[in-house]
Amino acid sequence: MALHSLYVDLNSFFASVEQQLRPELRGRVVGVLPVMADTTCCIAASIDAKRFGIRTGTPVWQAKKLCRDIVFVQARPPVYVEIHHRIVAAVESCTPVSAVLSIDEMACDLMGSDREETNAVKLGRQIKQAIYDQVGEVLHSSVGIAPNRFLAKTASNMQKPDGLVVIRQDELPQRLYGLKLGALNGIGRAVEQRLNQLGIHSVEQLCHASKDTLSRAWNGVEGERYYAKLRGEAVASAPTQRSSVGHSHVLAPDLRDPDSALAVLYRLLHKAAMRLRHYGYCAGGLGLHLHYLKTDAGDARWVDQARFSPHADTFKFNPALAELWQRRPPDPGPILKVGVTLTDLVEHSQVTRDLFDPDDQHEPLNIVLDQINQRYGANTLYFGGAHRGRSAAPMRIAFSHVPELQVENDGEG
Numbered sequence: 001m002a003l004h005s006l007y008v009d010l011n012s013f014f015a016s017v018e019q020q021l022r023p024e025l026r027g028r029v030v031g032v033l034p035v036m037a038d039t040t041c042c043i044a045a046s047i048d049a050k051r052f053g054i055r056t057g058t059p060v061w062q063a064k065k066l067c068r069d070i071v072f073v074q075a076r077p078p079v080y081v082e083i084h085h086r087i088v089a090a091v092e093s094c095t096p097v098s099a100v101l102s103i104d105e106m107a108c109d110l111m112g113s114d115r116e117e118t119n120a121v122k123l124g125r126q127i128k129q130a131i132y133d134q135v136g137e138v139l140h141s142s143v144g145i146a147p148n149r150f151l152a153k154t155a156s157n158m159q160k161p162d163g164l165v166v167i168r169q170d171e172l173p174q175r176l177y178g179l180k181l182g183a184l185n186g187i188g189r190a191v192e193q194r195l196n197q198l199g200i201h202s203v204e205q206l207c208h209a210s211k212d213t214l215s216r217a218w219n220g221v222e223g224e225r226y227y228a229k230l231r232g233e234a235v236a237s238a239p240t241q242r243s244s245v246g247h248s249h250v251l252a253p254d255l256r257d258p259d260s261a262l263a264v265l266y267r268l269l270h271k272a273a274m275r276l277r278h279y280g281y282c283a284g285g286l287g288l289h290l291h292y293l294k295t296d297a298g299d300a301r302w303v304d305q306a307r308f309s310p311h312a313d314t315f316k317f318n319p320a321l322a323e324l325w326q327r328r329p330p331d332p333g334p335i336l337k338v339g340v341t342l343t344d345l346v347e348h349s350q351v352t353r354d355l356f357d358p359d360d361q362h363e364p365l366n367i368v369l370d371q372i373n374q375r376y377g378a379n380t381l382y383f384g385g386a387h388r389g390r391s392a393a394p395m396r397i398a399f400s401h402v403p404e405l406q407v408e409n410d411g412e413g
C-alpha cells in the first residue's frame with residue numbers, strides 16, 4: 001500500500017514562537033505560562049527545557065527545581081494564532097493542507113507520485129524548509145509519513161525535535177511495538193484502563209487484538225476504526241460526511257416559559273452529546289436555536305453559536321449552553337421551539353487534548369452516563385441544576401482552539 005498521508009507537528013510551538021520573536025531567548029530553557037504566577041503550570045516548554053524534564057503541565061515550582069536558569073514568559077495566544085496561519089500558508093506553498101488538527105498540527109493527503117517514498121520524503125524536507133524560510137528559522141517541526149493519517153501522526157511523534165519519519169506498510173505492525181499504549185493518538189487514560197482490563201498492556205498486544213475486543217475497549221465503532229487504522233487502512237468516518245449532531249423540540253404550551261425551555265434544551269444537549277460520543281466524534285461548536293411565538297409578525301428566530309476546542313464532554317457543553325442562553329434577547333415572548341446543534345465535528349482520535357486540561361477526568365463519567373442512559377432510557381441520569389452551575393464553570397477559550405479550524409469529513413483517519 002502506498003503512502004497516503006503526511007503529518008506536520010511543530011516542536012515546542014509556543015516556546016519556539018517566543019524564541020523566534022525574542023532572539024535573547026534562543027538556546028535558553030523557556031517555560032510559557034498562561035499567567036505570570038507561581039501557582040500555575042507551564043503550557044509549553046522550549047526544546048532545551050524538555051532536556052531538563054520540563055514539559056506541558058509542569059508546575060512552576062517544579063520547573064524552577066529542575067532548572068534554576070529557566071526563563072518564564074507569558075503566553076500570547078493571538079501571536080501564536082497569527083504564526084499558525086503563516087505556517088499553514090508555508091506548508092500550502094508545497095502541497096495542499098487537507099486538515100488543521102490543532103494550532104501546531106496539520107495533515108496533507110498525498111497525491112499521485114508523492115505517494116512514493118522518495119518523493120514523499122522530498123516533500124517532507126521541502127515543507128520543513130518552507131517553514132524555516134517563510135516563517136522563522138527556529139521553528140522546528142517533526143514530519144511523519146505513512147499509509148494513513150493516524151500512522152502519519154504516530155510517525156511524527158517518533159522523532160523530536162526536527163524529525164522526519166516514514167512508516168511503511170511492510171513494516172506494520174512491528175514498527176509500532178516500541179511505543180507505549182498511551183503514546184498512540186486516541187488512547188487516553190480511560191481507554192488505556194479498559195484495554196488493560198481486557199488484557200492488553202502493550203502495543204504489540206493491541207495489534208493482535210480482535211475487532212470485537214477493540215470495540216469493547218472503545219465502547220463502539222471507534223474500536224473497529226482503530227483496528228483498521230493500526231493496519232494502515234484508510235478509515236471511513238461513521239457516519240460518513242457527518243458535520244453536526246443536533247436535536248430540536250416544539251414545546252408544549254405549558255413549557256414555553258424560559259425555565260422549562262432551558263430544561264428541555266439541556267435534555268436535547270445531553271441526547272446530542274451522547275450520540276456524538278457514540279459516533280466517536282468531538283464537537284468544536286455549539287449552536288442554540290430559539291423560535292419565538294409571535295402572534296402579529298409570524299415566528300421570530302434567534303440563533304447563536306459558541307466555539308471551543310473540540311471535545312465530547314457533556315460536563316463542558318453545559319456551561320457553553322448556559323452562556324449562549326444568557327445571550328438571548330430579553331423577553332420577546334413565549335418560546336415555541338428550541339434546538340441545539342453540536343457542530344465542527346472531528347474524530348475523537350484526531351483531537352489534541354486541551355492544553356489546560358491534560359487529564360480528562362470527565363471521560364469515564366461520560367461513559368458511565370451513556371451506559372446508564374442506554375440501558376434505562378435517555379434522561380435516567382441527568383444534570384439537575386446544571387444551569388445554576390454556570391458561574392462555577394465558565395467557558396474557557398483554550399489555546400488549542402484555532403479560530404477557523406478547518407474540519408474535514410473526508411473520512412480518512
Ligand SMILES: [Mg+2]
Binds near residue numbers: 009010011012013104
Ligand atoms: Mg507540537
